Amino acid sequence: MSESPVLLNKHEVERLLTYDDLIPRLESVMGKFSKRDSSEIIQPVRSVVPIQQHSGFLGVMPAYLANEGILCTKIVTFYQRAEGSSLPSTQATVLLFHPEHGHVTAIMDGEAITAKRTAAVSAISAKLFKPALSEVLCILGSGQQARSHYDVFTKLFKFKEVRVWSRRKEMAQRFVNDLQDPVTVCSSVKEAVIGADVIVTATGASQPILFGEWVKPGAHIAAVGACRPDWRELDDVLMREAVVYVDSREGATAESGDIILSGAEVFAELGEVLNGSFPARREKTTVFKSLGMGIQDAVSAKLVLEKWNSEH
Ligand SMILES: NC(=O)C1=CN([C@@H]2O[C@H](COP(=O)(O)OP(=O)(O)OC[C@H]3O[C@@H](n4cnc5c(N)ncnc54)[C@H](O)[C@@H]3O)[C@@H](O)[C@H]2O)C=CC1
Numbered sequence: 001m002s003e004s005p006v007l008l009n010k011h012e013v014e015r016l017l018t019y020d021d022l023i024p025r026l027e028s029v030m031g032k033f034s035k036r037d038s039s040e041i042i043q044p045v046r047s048v049v050p051i052q053q054h055s056g057f058l059g060v061m062p063a064y065l066a067n068e069g070i071l072c073t074k075i076v077t078f079y080q081r082a083e084g085s086s087l088p089s090t091q092a093t094v095l096l097f098h099p100e101h102g103h104v105t106a107i108m109d110g111e112a113i114t115a116k117r118t119a120a121v122s123a124i125s126a127k128l129f130k131p132a133l134s135e136v137l138c139i140l141g142s143g144q145q146a147r148s149h150y151d152v153f154t155k156l157f158k159f160k161e162v163r164v165w166s167r168r169k170e171m172a173q174r175f176v177n178d179l180q181d182p183v184t185v186c187s188s189v190k191e192a193v194i195g196a197d198v199i200v201t202a203t204g205a206s207q208p209i210l211f212g213e214w215v216k217p218g219a220h221i222a223a224v225g226a227c228r229p230d231w232r233e234l235d236d237v238l239m240r241e242a243v244v245y246v247d248s249r250e251g252a253t254a255e256s257g258d259i260i261l262s263g264a265e266v267f268a269e270l271g272e273v274l275n276g277s278f279p280a281r282r283e284k285t286t287v288f289k290s291l292g293m294g295i296q297d298a299v300s301a302k303l304v305l306e307k308w309n310s311e312h
C-alpha cells in the first residue's frame with residue numbers, strides 16, 4: 001500500500017514557496033522545454049472545458065519531467081467575475097504523482113502556486129527585456145496576479161514610481177492600502193501607462209485595454225490575462241509593433257487572442273532566450289505573452305514538497 005498523500009493548504013504553500021527558490025527552477029525548466037526533447041519533458045497544451053452558463057473554464061495541465069522525477073497535473077478553473085465579487089476568479093489544485101508507481105504523493109493548493117509562478121515568469125521576462133533604465137512600473141488590474149506581480153517586481157527591481165489602475169478606482173485604492181510603499185492610483189489606463197517602462201497587464205478583460213499609441217517606445221509589457229483565443233488585453237498596434245515573446249509557441253498559437261487575432265508574429269519563447277538561441281531585444285518595445293504552463297506548476301509543486309519534507 002502506498003502512503004497517504006501529503007495535503008498542503010494555501011497558507012502552507014504560500015509559506016513554503018519563495019521567489020528566490022522558484023526563479024532559478026523556472027529559468028531552468030523553461031530553457032529545457034524550449035529544446036523540445038520529449039525524452040526529458042512532456043507537456044501538452046492545456047485541455048480546456050468551457051462552462052458556458054457560468055462564464056467559466058476548467059483547465060487540466062499535466063507535465064512529466066523525466067530527469068527530475070516529476071509527474072504532475074494542475075486542475076484550474078477560471079471565471080469572468082463581476083467587479084467586486086468576493087470569489088477568486090482563478091482557483092486550482094495541484095497533484096504530484098510517484099512517476100514509477102503512479103500513486104499520488106501530494107495534493108496541494110494551486111492558487112498560491114499559480115499566483116507566484118506566473119509572476120515569477122513575468123519577472124524573468126522583465127529581467128531579460130525591460131529597458132536598461134526602468135524607473136516606472138505600471139500594473140493594470142488589482143487582483144491576485146496584480147498583487148503577486150507587485151510583490152516580485154518590487155522585490156527584484158528598483159522603480160522610482162509604481163502605478164496601478166483598476167476598473168473601479170476603489171479596487172485600486174484597496175490594493176494600495178494593503179502595501180507598505182507608496183503606489184500611485186490612476187484614473188485611466190492611459191494615465192497609468194504614459195511614460196511607463198514596464199507594464200503588467202493582469203486583468204480579466206476580453207477586449208483590448210492597452211493601446212500601442214500610449215506605450216513608450218522600448219517599454220516592456222508582461223501580458224498575463226487574455227488566455228482565451230477570442231480574448232484581448234492588447235491592441236493590434238501594440239502587438240504588431242512589439243517584439244513578441246511567449247512562454248510556449250503551441251500554447252500561444254492555441255490560446256492567445258492577442259496573438260491569433262492581431263496576426264502578430266511570435267519572435268521567440270522565453271526558454272529560447274534563456275538557452276541563448278534567440279536574442280533579448282531589449283532596445284525594442286517587447287511583449288511577453290504569458291498563458292501559463294504545466295511545467296511551471298510542476299517545478300513549483302516539487303519545490304513545495306521538498307521544503308515540506310525537509311521540515312518533517
Ligand atoms: N498567464 C498565466 O499564467 C495566468 C493568467 N491568469 C489570468 O490573469 C488574469 C488575472 O487573474 P487573477 O488576478 O487571478 O484574477 P482576479 O479576479 O484576482 O483579478 C482580475 C482583475 O482584472 C480586472 N478585470 C476584470 N475584468 C476586466 C475587464 N473587462 N476590463 C478591465 N479589467 C478587468 C478586475 O477588476 C481585477 O482587478 C485573468 O485573465 C486570468 O485568467 C491567471 C493565472 C495564470
Ligand SMILES: O=C([O-])C1=[NH+]CCC1
Binds near residue numbers: 078090227291292
Ligand atoms: O496557467 C494557468 O494556471 C492559467 N492561465 C490562464 C488561467 C489559468
